Amino acid sequence: MVLPYRHGREAAAVVLGRARRAREVPTAQLLLVPGLAFLALVFAGPLLLLLSRSVLDPNFTLRHYEHVFAVPEYLHVLGVTFEIAAITTALSLILGYPVAYVMARTSEGWRTLMLAVLLLPIWTNVLVRCYAWMLLLQTKGVVNIALVDWLGVTDTPIEMMYNFTGVVVGLVHYLVPPAVLILFSVMRLIDVRLLDVAESLGAPPLRAFWRIYFPLTMPGIRAAAILVFIMAIGAYVTPALLGGKRELTIAMLINTQFSELLNWGFGSALAMVLLAVTLVALYLYYTLTPQGKR
Numbered sequence: 577m578v579l580p581y582r583h584g585r586e587a588a589a590v591v592l593g594r595a596r597r598a599r600e601v602p603t604a605q606l607l608l609v610p611g612l613a614f615l616a617l618v619f620a621g622p623l624l625l626l627l628s629r630s631v632l633d634p635n636f637t638l639r640h641y642e643h644v645f646a647v648p649e650y651l652h653v654l655g656v657t658f659e660i661a662a663i664t665t666a667l668s669l670i671l672g673y674p675v676a677y678v679m680a681r682t683s684e685g686w687r688t689l690m691l692a693v694l695l696l697p698i699w700t701n702v703l704v705r706c707y708a709w710m711l712l713l714q715t716k717g718v719v720n721i722a723l724v725d726w727l728g729v730t731d732t733p734i735e736m737m738y739n740f741t742g743v744v745v746g747l748v749h750y751l752v753p754p755a756v757l758i759l760f761s762v763m764r765l766i767d768v769r770l771l772d773v774a775e776s777l778g779a780p781p782l783r784a785f786w787r788i789y790f791p792l793t794m795p796g797i798r799a800a801a802i803l804v805f806i807m808a809i810g811a812y813v814t815p816a817l818l819g820g821k822r823e824l825t826i827a828m829l830i831n832t833q834f835s836e837l838l839n840w841g842f843g844s845a846l847a848m849v850l851l852a853v854t855l856v857a858l859y860l861y862y863t864l865t866p867q868g869k870r
Contacts, residue, residue: 661809
């Protein structure tokens with residue numbers, strides 16, 4: 577008579593546990609409501625407002641979007657924005673990859689020092705960084721004085737301000753640190769003994785790096801590339817201060833439409849185009865990565 581009683585008690589405990597978990601699930605879901613409501617208020621709400629302003633002027637219309645793609649000047653601005661973002665992304669990865677590699681392979685003390693130096697530009701205000709580059713790159717700046725007077729590389733100062741070069745230099749300085757941090761987060765998880773094993777089997781160090789280590793860092797490269805590209809196409813302060821008239825980006829054009837021309841309908845359409853480009857870039861990233869194909 578003991579066994580049936582014990583089994584019945586265990587069955588009752590299982591039923592009570594299931595009922596308790598069933599009551600806990602709605603409670604856990606309710607905890608998400610404040611966060612989702614906050615995101616809907618501060619993120620989805622303004623986006624919906626921009627979307628409505630771009631297509632309601634005052635009635636439903638797509639003329640703002642048609643204007644974006646029908647006028648060659650606006651397509652040129654889009655092209656310049658993509659060109660700046662692509663070159664900035666490539667240079668940020670090229671410059672950041674060796675730094676992340678050294679950080680992943682060095683000692684803890686040197687890694688801490690490199691991390692502090694890397695985070696210093698992030699802690700500095702973007703305006704301060706831009707004005708510092710203006711002092712360095714202007715015609716009578718430190719760089720030109722060194723090239724002309726000290727090193728004698730050139731007889732005349734090099735134009736590095738208010739042009740494409742100044743914008744790329746400023747954006748690369750701004751975006752290399754996040755690229756390095758993403759690459760470092762992936763590299764520090766790679767077992768470096770794999771390279772030792774490959775070299776012990778006869779592979780030269782360079783071949784072992786390209787055939788083993790570099791492919792393992794591809795997730796970090798893809799993540800850093802998409803983040804840097806998205807931040808570059810939406811940059812405003814750096815192109816506005818270090819660029820010229822030819823380096824007009826879509827972010828600067830949006831600001832002009834909103835603050836100077838007060839053309840909220842067309843400015844909202846430009847903002848939605850920029851958002852669409854960002855979403856397409858994210859879609860391509862998740863579809864091209866192995867995780868996104870699963």
